[in-house]
Amino acid sequence: MKVVVFSEALQFFKMASALAQSLTEDTVGVFTQKVNFTRKLYLVDKVDEDGLVDFLSSTNFDLLVTGNVRRDRAIASRVAGRLKVGYVPDVTSIKLEGNKVSATRLAYSGIATAEVESSTPLVITVSSFPGEPKEVEAEVVRVELKEGKVRVLEVKRSSGGLSPATAQIVVGVGRGIGSKENVSYAQELASVLGGAVAGTRPVCAELGWLPEDVQVGLSGLRIRPRLYLALGVSGQPQHIAGIRDSKVVVAVNKDENAPIAENADYFVAGDAVEFCKVFTEKILKLKG
Ligand SMILES: Cc1cc2nc3c(=O)[nH]c(=O)nc-3n(C[C@H](O)[C@H](O)[C@H](O)COP(=O)(O)OP(=O)(O)OC[C@H]3O[C@@H](n4cnc5c(N)ncnc54)[C@H](O)[C@@H]3O)c2cc1C
Numbered sequence: 001m002k003v004v005v006f007s008e009a010l011q012f013f014k015m016a017s018a019l020a021q022s023l024t025e026d027t028v029g030v031f032t033q034k035v036n037f038t039r040k041l042y043l044v045d046k047v048d049e050d051g052l053v054d055f056l057s058s059t060n061f062d063l064l065v066t067g068n069v070r071r072d073r074a075i076a077s078r079v080a081g082r083l084k085v086g087y088v089p090d091v092t093s094i095k096l097e098g099n100k101v102s103a104t105r106l107a108y109s110g111i112a113t114a115e116v117e118s119s120t121p122l123v124i125t126v127s128s129f130p131g132e133p134k135e136v137e138a139e140v141v142r143v144e145l146k147e148g149k150v151r152v153l154e155v156k157r158s159s160g161g162l163s164p165a166t167a168q169i170v171v172g173v174g175r176g177i178g179s180k181e182n183v184s185y186a187q188e189l190a191s192v193l194g195g196a197v198a199g200t201r202p203v204c205a206e207l208g209w210l211p212e213d214v215q216v217g218l219s220g221l222r223i224r225p226r227l228y229l230a231l232g233v234s235g236q237p238q239h240i241a242g243i244r245d246s247k248v249v250v251a252v253n254k255d256e257n258a259p260i261a262e263n264a265d266y267f268v269a270g271d272a273v274e275f276c277k278v279f280t281e282k283i284l285k286l287k288g
Helices: 010-023 049-057 070-083 183-193 201-206 237-243 272-287
Strands: 003-006 027-031 040-043 063-066 086-097 100-107 112-119 122-126 139-142 169-173 196-199 227-231 248-253 266-269
Touching: 003 010, 010 027, 010 063, 010 086, 010 122, 049 070, 063 070, 070 086, 070 122, 086 112, 169 183, 183 196, 183 227, 183 272, 196 201, 227 272, 248 272
Parallel strands: 003 027, 003 063, 027 040, 040 139, 063 122, 086 122, 169 196, 169 227, 227 248, 248 266
Antiparallel strands: 086 100, 100 112
């Protein structure tokens, strides 16, 4: 059985590799950095659907596994469509017997799980997988994947360069912050905490107060920080789907009945901007 792993981000390549290792020794990676988590590693300049489809057409694989960042999911679904094989997103556990696959996946924005049965070959995205992959001796082969139609013209990073996908502390901005100007208070707070800023869909995709690559939720990033500070976030299921794996959630909201209260470990009833100002000042004082 052969399992191929790819991702755009190291954290998710590792997570997908850990799942691949739990299934077979015959693991193959397609990645942009030299890492030792698969028996064979195809080192590429970039990962995109055209290149992957071309590469996989000449590779017999049973399972293609990737992470759950937005671009991984977009590539995975397109690759499955182009290769005319099955696609199961948000997998949390999987069993393979012969060419039969039984997978558990998240459903309904992560509030339920569903059991899926399929045959190989299959493309899956991993929602979460415990533990780190083992380091193995990898045969590294540099390959040039077929030039794809999708070209990266510009990479826009969110402030400070720290991504909410990997940060241990994430300050989440919701519409309740009030305005684009007020987002700077959340950015300042994130900066003194050594964390990253993220946003809800309205804030990132509709109002443009933050870049789209920091949107958290069902159609954005799934994050797993030690601390998630939700500022003026109502806490709809589509947002919760992205923060469910956070260790501690602190919510600041004017409305004590906002749904986020049910998903928060600590709830501060109050104004998001005032909270940022007071909390930033207190941390700066503590830091001396
Ligand atoms: C298919 C689909 C996919 C989606 N994907 C995503 C996704 O990936 N991510 C995502 O986030 N959403 C997603 N959504 C949208 C989601 O349903 C919600 O509409 C969205 O999360 C709400 O964003 P919000 O909390 O910023 O805004 P709102 O729902 O408008 O909430 C604002 C909150 O701020 C509070 N507030 C107001 N003023 C203040 C103040 N001064 N101080 C403190 N609090 C204040 C309010 O009480 C309220 O609770 C998706 C929706 C659909 C249908």
